[in-house]
Amino acid sequence: MxxxxxxQQIIAKAQKELLTEWLxxxxxxxxxxxxxxxxSELREQCREFLALLQDATRNGDMERxxxxxxQPVFEFLSGISRSRVIQGFSPVETATFxxxxxxxxxxxxxxxxxxxxxxxxxxxxxxxxxxxxGLYTTEIYxxxxxxxxxxxxxxxxxxxxxxxxxxxxxxxxxxIGTLDSARTQVVMESLLQKIVETGxxxxxxxxxxxxxxxxxxxxxxxxxxxxxxxxxxxCIISGIRPQIAQTIVHLGVDLGSVLTxxxxxxxxxxxxxxxxxxxxxxxxG
Amino acid sequence: MDRIPILKMGPxxxxxxxxxxxxxxxxxxxxDLTSRIVAVRARGVLIDISSLEIVDSFIGRMISNIAxxxxxxxxxxxxxxxxxxxxxxxxELGLSLEGVRTALNVDKxxxxxxxxxxxxxxxx
Numbered sequence: 379m380x381x382x383x384x385x386q387q388i389i390a391k392a393q394k395e396l397l398t399e400w401l402x403x404x405x406x407x408x409x410x411x412x413x414x415x416x417x418s419e420l421r422e423q424c425r426e427f428l429a430l431l432q433d434a435t436r437n438g439d440m441e442r443x444x445x446x447x448x449q450p451v452f453e454f455l456s457g458i459s460r461s462r463v464i465q466g467f468s469p470v471e472t473a474t475f476x477x478x479x480x481x482x483x484x485x486x487x488x489x490x491x492x493x494x495x496x497x498x499x500x501x502x503x504x505x506x507x508x509x510x511x512g513l514y515t516t517e518i519y520x521x522x523x524x525x526x527x528x529x530x531x532x533x534x535x536x537x538x539x540x541x542x543x544x545x546x547x548x549x550x551x552x553x554i555g556t557l558d559s560a561r562t563q564v565v566m567e568s569l570l571q572k573i574v575e576t577g578x579x580x581x582x583x584x585x586x587x588x589x590x591x592x593x594x595x596x597x598x599x600x601x602x603x604x605x606x607x608x609x610x611x612x613c614i615i616s617g618i619r620p621q622i623a624q625t626i627v628h629l630g631v632d633l634g635s636v637l638t639x640x641x642x643x644x645x646x647x648x649x650x651x652x653x654x655x656x657x658x659x660x661x662x663g
Numbered sequence: 664m665d666r667i668p669i670l671k672m673g674p675x676x677x678x679x680x681x682x683x684x685x686x687x688x689x690x691x692x693x694x695d696l697t698s699r700i701v702a703v704r705a706r707g708v709l710i711d712i713s714s715l716e717i718v719d720s721f722i723g724r725m726i727s728n729i730a731x732x733x734x735x736x737x738x739x740x741x742x743x744x745x746x747x748x749x750x751x752x753x754x755e756l757g758l759s760l761e762g763v764r765t766a767l768n769v770d771k772x773x774x775x776x777x778x779x780x781x782x783x784x785x786x787x
Contacts, residue, residue, distance in 0.1 A: 563751075570747030577767055604759040608750040610743060610766035 384496075385504045386435035388486050393428050399482035400424055409474040414465045423458060423475075430454050440503060443510060455511060459518035463526075469519050476512035480505065539565050541572040544646060547653045549578045549611075552642075554587030562598040566605055573611045580649040581606050584642045586617030596631040603636050612652070614638070616645035667692050669699050675707040675776055676700065676738075677769075681714045689725045696729060700736045707776035708733045711769055713744030723758035730763040739779050740764065743772035 389396065401424060405412075430451045438447030455476070462472045483504050491497040534555070542550045551569055555561070569581060583602065588595065603613040616639040618626075626633065639645040667688065670677040676699055678692070696708065710726065730740035743766045745753075753760065766772035 566751060567747060570750055573767065574747060577771075579767070579771070601754050605747075605750040605754045608742075608745050608753055608760060608765055609747065610745070610768075610771065 384487065384490060384500050385483065385507070386432070388483065388490065389428060389432045389435060392486060393432065396479075396482050396486065397421070397424055397428060399485070400428075400479050403478045403481050404475070407474070407478065409471045409478065411467060411471060414467060427451075427454060427458075435507075440507065443507070451511070452514060455515050456518045459515045460522050463519055463522040469516055472519050473512045473516045476508055476515055480508050483508070535561060535564055539568050541568050543572075543576055543578070544582070545650065545653075547577070547579045548646070548649045549573065549576065549581040550584060550642065550646075551581060552584045552587060552617075556590070557588060557595045557598050559598065562602065566602045569602065570605060570609055573606060573609050578611055579653055580612050580614065582614045582616055582642065582645045582649060584617040584645070585615060585622070586619070586642070588622075591622050591625060591631070593629055593631055596626065596629075596633065600634065600636065612637075614645040614648060616640070616642045666695065669695055671699075671703055671705070672709075672773075674705060674780065675709055675773070676703070676705045677709050677711070679711040679714075683717065684715065684722050684725075686721055689722060693725065693729060693732070697732050697736065700733060700738050705738050706780055707739045707741070709769065709772050709776060710740065710742050711744050711772075712742060712749070713746070713768075715749060716746065718749050718752055720756050720758065723753050723756060723760070727758065727760050727763060730760070734762075739776055741766055741772040741775050743767065743769055 401417075401421060404420070404424075434447045434451045436447075439445050458475065459472055462475075484501060487497060487500050487504065491500060539561070540552070542552065544550045549569070549572055551565065553565065557565070569583075572578070573581065583599065585591065585599070591599075599615060603615070606613050614637045615633070618638055618640060637645075637648065639648065665682070665688070667678060667680060667682070670679075676696070678696065680692075682688070699705065700708065708729070710729070712726075715722075726742060730742075733740045741764045742760070745765065764775060766775050
């Protein structure tokens, strides 16, 4: 008798009992999380999984878990993983959903088989099977998380680069968050695009919201300034906090000929003077 | 062989680059422009590259060279209308065209040239 055949018989024969024991195990070790998921829903998931597993063990290849017979099982498990990520299960709890099936299955195998050699073989094949299915849920869990992170990164990238038209011919670019190469690229592109659209002569880059300025960030800033200059717009860097001024000097960063100001207000005043615009009377006081 | 036309506008020369620059064309432009500056005693050169979509390091250096040559001949060079993509490429290539003045469009470039002609001391 091939390994795994007994397992298949057990699942077919004693599905009800397996289901009950499995649910008990999950409730007992606390991974059922009644606070996140209704018991009826869990029962339904377990029942469906057992049914799919039964089909797959009957028709599919037990060794490699490949082929169309196993497809529904893997699809079902990815569905479970995804929904559990959203419901707030931990990766351990998600994987335990599958792993907790081991105990009831092993119990039953032990009862069915008396020969030690066969029992060991069957236990081994059941264990490998459930391990692989459990690890698969973890993999999908991880993948879903990665997708969420990637989406959030993309959203951050889009959110964090507004170019503001402050005055006629004056643009402001308030930078918030760390500047890496990808962000610099986006910042540079949106700034240059805006310069073309508005015909601005001066752009103020405000770095109040940039937590640290190291040599790399400074280099990125200088690149942006150089690109804007090539387009014919001058840049002023403003919002340099005292600590940042110290870091810049200690690191020996050369901001070159770029005009820097402590606050956005100072930079704005310089920009107004350069563009020879005048403030309304009540503001110029 | 096609050439890039050089127009005279008062004391300034206006060069509009409207075709893809290949290296031979660039060398030709250098020759033509320097001789024209001397011939008409131009005080400024305005290079409009608004229709230039692609640059490489050679063209970048050529622009920088033209500015240098013009300065030796006592003419100011202003490069106008650079596309964002071109600007980014040049910066990534490490060519920030130090010493070349830039403006957003021909209007602003002309204004810049006129100002530097009126008041050579007030250059940036």
